[in-house]
Structures are given as structure tokens and as C-alpha cells.
Amino acid sequence: MSATPTRKFTLLPMLGHTKGKRSAVTCALKCDNACAGDVCNTSSNSYFRDIASATMSRRAALGLGAAGALAVALGSAVTSPETANAAGLSKAAKEGFGKSKLKFTAIPSVDAAVDAVTVPDGFTWQPVIRWGDPIFKDAPAFDLNNQTAAAQEKQFGYNNDYTDIIEVPGSKGNRAVLFSNHEYTNENIMFPASMPAEQVRAVGAAAHGLSVVELERKNKNKPWSYVQGADLNRRYLNSTVYELTGPVAGSALVKTVADPSGRAIKGTLGNCAGGTTPWGTILSGEENFNGYFAAPGTSAADKRYGLTSKATARQWELDDPRFDTRNAGYANESNRFGWIVEVDPFDPTSTPKKHSSLGRFKHEGANVIVAKSGHVVAYSGDDERFDYLYKFVSKDKYREGDRKHNMTLLSAGNLYVAKFTGNSPAAEITGTGAVPSDGSFDGIGEWLPLVVDGKSAVAGMSVEEVLVYTRLAADKVGPTKMDRCEDVEPSLHTGKVYVACTNNSNRGTGTNEAATEVNPRNQNRDGHIVEITETGDQTSTTFTWNLLMVCGDPAQGDVTYFSGFPADKVSPISCPDNLAFDSVGNLWISTDGAPSGIGRADGLFKVTLDGAERGKVEQFLAVPQDAETCGPIVHDEERSVFVSVQHPGEDGTFEAPRSYFPDYVAAGSTPAAGQVRAPRPAVIQVFRG
Ligand code: FEO
Ligand code: CA
Ligand code: CA
Ligand code: CA
Secondary structure (H helix, E strand, O other), rough: OOOOOOOOOOOOOOOOOOOOOHHHHHHHHHOOOOOOOOOOOOOOOOOOOOOOOOOHHHHHHHHHHHHHHHHOOOOOOOOOOOOOOOOOOOOHHHHHHOOOOOOOOOOOOOOOOOOOOOOOOOOOEEEEEOOOEEEEOOOOOOOOOOHHHHHHHOOOOOEEEEEEEOOOOOOOOOOOEEEEEOOOOOHHHHOOOOOOHHHHHHHHHHHOEEEEEEEEEEOOOOOOOOOOOOOOOEEEEEOOEEEOOOOOOOOOHOOOOOOOOOOOOEEOEEEEEEEEOOOEEEEEEEOHHHHHOOOOOOOOOHHHOEOOOOOOOOOOOOHHHHEOOOOOOOOOOOOOOOOOOEEEEOOOOOOOOOEEOOOOOOOOOOOEEEOOOEEEEEEEEEEOEEOOOEEEEEEEEEOOOHHHHOOOOOOOEEEEEEEEEEEOOHHHOOOOOOOOOOOOOOOEEEEEEEEOOOOOOOOOOOHHHHHOOOHHHOOOOOOOOOEEEEEEEEEOOOOOEEEEEEOOOOOOOOOOOOOOOOOOOOOOOOOEEEEEEOOOOOOOEEEEEEEEEEEHHHHHHOOEEEEEEEHOOOEEEOOOEEEEEEOOEEEEEOOHHHHOOOOOOOEEEOOOOOOOOOOOOOEEEEOOOEEEEEEEEEHOOOOEEEEEOOOOOOOOOOOOOOOOOOOOOOOOOOOOOOOOOOOEEEEEEEEEO
């Protein structure tokens, strides 16, 4: 390898905070400066704010009484604390909302400069697995100062985001598989400035992808630890081949010189959030894939997806021609990313899938529920300012216990995009977040068809074009421009769907669309949560909606809304990102970007959805300096919570760290085996202890 003394990495001095999100490093490495550039969605599809007929009650719209609503047949992820028949009522849905065994006193919000994990009194935490931990029998121990691509390929990757832990059937609760995806890399803190650029690229690439690792514990009262060399352990790398399913498989739009079949795609990129299906597979969203490609940048599609001709942040195009779509034979390579990926964590030899039926955009993730009809429904947000919310409805029906069949369900079905209509007068949506006179941000909505019964519902576009250029197709049918949909997650208790709109600092600025009832704040710094109630069945094309909360810090004078719960009695919360539910129906929200909003560390929050305390927000934990809280898992029945801690200390450098999470090796001391004095993204378990 020829040494390159100066790393071609120009973002390192670019520290400081940017207008829309957290640090400039996050913006450059994670999102390819999505918030610094022009808004990708310049379409003029209009928003119809007022509809006089939008006054029907949600109950009437459902055609259900309260008991009827609970009788909607709900699916249940096998991993969920709501263990139940997958296609039937969840146990919790039958019983209604209950009291959680996970009792805690909310922590005060934590200063953004604190380099520690803060948990409630009576709880403790420890890492389950960290960046660099060896996964396979022959994997070397992590050696911070002597990193190689060959070692990293056998170790846990970087910046774990979506995470789930699924008990291995028949293991009596003492064995599980952990899935994590690895969204992106922070080269500035992973590697010394002296490391040759080729080596930086190679190790960084090997730290992307996905990981599956087996966990073990002595009993349910003991924390999990990972098992090096276990049978199910697997790394998914840039060389791993994914089978493209659905109408785009074999299309000319995805063929390249290296894959003339248009069906075999190497690697997955920008994996952000995800979901676990009722049949026990994992979905992961390819989000900011555009940042990995140099492109002509001139076509309408390139512009709409943020593909530009500038050198990419990591410059993998220097090693592999497919990462520059101007290279002969690779014009379609970027069309092979931006999909929902499905993997089977219980079969380390299985071929992972990319499902074209769910459309191509910056998928935050996808979450599946089984409708009363038996069809499966997947919700997915496009995480970009002024982009859209989508829903997929499977062609075929779920079959209890037929895992092979169920693993085909995401390959064919209908695709829709959401249009929200408010019911309050336009003059009452002031852009401050102040609640209109009817007491609620609410209204009705439609799922506008993009693909129905295998046919395109978009004039002038084929099914293949709709699914590859989904943003352009959606622009033509007039959906609602949202404030960056992150996780979209249906509650297995009620069937209601929760949408985390993380922020949108550009709303109402310049020529950008101003506040609407569903995105009611201009220069939306702190985000909000939308609550959707489908009309009768999860496959419906109409719904009602309301905002569960408008986030912020009431103590700092922010205009907020917490479904009527007193604002002086909530934990301040900003930039909601990932969502999860506990076994008794409470919503849990992890945040990403609170330092740029309320100026406090990111964290994990419990939100009560039912009863007199609906809207109460209680902070459970805070993550270390510069970190984002991802992938929450709430095993409340075991009094245990897991989060992925992503990009701790990312505003620092390798030579001048800003975080020592999770090993916290004291200066001058000798690290214990496997530990280093440097920040490492990690999955942690918080438990009573
Ligand atoms: Fe990777 Fe949408 O956050
Ligand atoms: Ca209203
Ligand atoms: Ca996210
Ligand atoms: Ca985010």
C-alpha cells in the first residue's frame, strides 16, 4: 500500500454547529450536508389546509367503539414484549393499557457537555457490544492503534443505529440474537490523522453494513453479554450480495456492467432506523445513500435525491468505480440503494433482500403490522425536509407460522403516500406552535395511490419508474410536505401509528412552504409527533390524525403542546427520532439533535398515551457528549432498557477526543482487556442494579 501522508478529508476543521441539526461533522458524514444545501423537494404540489367536512369524530371515522377499536386484529413482532399470536390480538391489546413494571423517577435533563450516560436512581448500565468487539472465533481483539480492514470485517461495526434483541426460540430466555445496523463512520475520531488515506477508506468501509451477534445470560435477572464465535454471528459488508425483489428486479433501471441481471446488489448503505417483522426478520432503511456517490448531478432524479458531482466525503469512488455513476457501466448504481432491506437473523447463510415494492427514497426505516384483513402493512418515512410519509400494503396475506411464505410478503403490494388536511382555519395556524381554537392540531387524511394492483397510479410513469424514482412520482400526486419523518411505528395496542417529525429549520423561510396544521411551526427546531388513526382497518386509504406533541422546552419559553398535559410537568424534549413501545402500551422516544434545540444532551423518554396522564413525558436516560440516542428496546417486564449510542464525541478528533464512552479508561491507567481510551459507539443495557 502506498502511503498518502495527507488524508483527503476536508471536513475536519469544519466544527461548530449548523442551523438545522447538530454538528457540522454529523451533517457532512451522515447526511451529506442535506440541511446546508437547497431543499430537494421543489415541487409545487399544494396543500389544502381547510376542509369543512373534517369535523367527524375519530370514533365515527373508525366506525368503532372503544372496544371495537381494540378488536382490530393486530400483529405482534415476535421480539416485542407484547408476545402474542402474530396475526391475532396482542395480549396487551386485549387487556388495554396497563401499569409498567419498569418504574423510575425521571432524570433532570443533562447538559450537552456531560460525557456520561445518565440513568435514573436505582439503575446501572453496561455495554452489550462496542465498535471493534471481535465477533468471530478468529477475529482479532480491537486494537485502536493498529486497525485493518481485515480485522474490522470480523468485528462489530461503527455507529450502530437500529437495534433489536430477539430471544432464540427454545433457549428459555437465556440466549438471543442482537441485530444492529451501522449507519455511517466518523473517520475523524476513528483513525489517527497520520493513517494513510487508502487505509482510512478500507477500514471505514468495513465498519459499515449490518451485524448479527448472539447474546447469552445466566438468567433473566442478569445482563446480556455477546458470544464471540457463536453460530448465528454475521457481518454484512459492502461485498455482501442482496437480492432485489419486486417489480424493479431485473429492470433496466438497476442494471450495471457488474450486474447485468439487475437483481444482485452488493452492500447496503446509510442504514438508519428499522423494524422487526411479525415473522422475526429485520427491516433496515437505506437513508442517506446519496452521500456515497459522485454523480452527474444534473438530472431531475439526481437533484431530487441529492446526488451531486462533488467528491464524496469518504471518496470510495477512488477504489471502486461503482461509487461514481459517471463511470461507464455504472450510471444506475445509485438506483440500487435507497431501499428497505430485510435480513433473517436466524439464518447466517440466507441471502438478504432489498424490497423494491416499498419504493426508493431516504428510508428512515419501516415498521410492519398485520391488518385485520391479514394483509401486512409497512409504514416508512422519507427523512428529508419537505418530503413524504409512505405506506405499503401487501398483495398476499400473512399466514401464522408460515415463515417462508411471510418472508415473501414485502415483495408485492400497493404503495401509497400520505396527504394530511387540517380542520382549523388557516389564520389559526400561526407558525408558532400555538394550539388553534378547537384545542387540537388535527384533521383527516388520505393515502394517495402510487402503485395499485401491480399497475402505476401515476400518469406518465411505469411501475418501475414509480418505484425507482418514488420521490418524483409522489410529487405528481400532491402529498403533504413533512418536517422530516423519522421513525413511523404502529402501536400493537391500538393500531394507531406514530410519526416522529424530527425538525425542519427551513419551514416558512424564503420560498419554502410555511406552517400547516400537521407541521404547525415555522423554523421547526424541536420537532413534533403525529398520531394517525386508520379508518377501520390498517389497509384503509383514509385516516384521521392529530398531533400527540409539539416538542421543546417550556421552561425556556418554547411554545409546546403535550396533548393537554401540563407543560411545566414534562421533561423537555427536542428532535424526536426513534420510537418504541413497551409491553403496556407506552411510547418511548429517542432523540437526535436536542443540543441544537433545547441545548441539552440527547436522551430516551417515556410518553404515556392513555388516561389522565396522556402526554406526560419522562426522561429515562441521557447519552454522552455529541452522541445521539438510537434503537431503543424496552423490555419493561424484565426492567431493562437498551439503546444504541451513536457518534459519541464526534466533534472531536482522534488525537483530541471529546468522549471516552463507554470504557471510560482513566488518563494514564492501563486499559482492561478489550478496552480503549477513546469513544466507541456501543449498544448498552440499562437495568436495575
Ligand atoms: Fe439517520 Fe433519519 O436519521
Ligand atoms: Ca384543529
Ligand atoms: Ca434516525
Ligand atoms: Ca435523525
